[in-house]
Amino acid sequence: QLEQTRGELAQSQAQLEQTRGELAQSQGQLEQTRGELAQKTVNLEEACRQVQDFQQSQRQQLQEELARTEQALEETKQEITAMKTSKFLKLKAIFS
Secondary structure (H helix, E strand, C coil): CHHHHHHHHHHHHHHHHHHEEEEEEHHHHHHHHHHHHHHHHHHHHHHHHHHHHHHHHHHHHHHHHHHHHHHHHHHHHHHHHHHHHCHHHHHHHHHH
């Protein structure tokens, strides 16, 4: 019976070692997956920063274009006002 118990103990120890090996392998895979996830997170954060930078650049360009357009509109309004108040145009309208 002692020999049988020793055999069972040896078998249990062998299973324990196998389980430890599987656990170590699983932990290694887990660490690899964590590393890959961390790298993907860094890549995603960098991509987000690039998108934000691009959006900011586009926003700035649009604001500048809007400012130029508003300035051109204001100048055109002033020119139209000047034309409407021009003595030459008033005289032309009278004699036409």
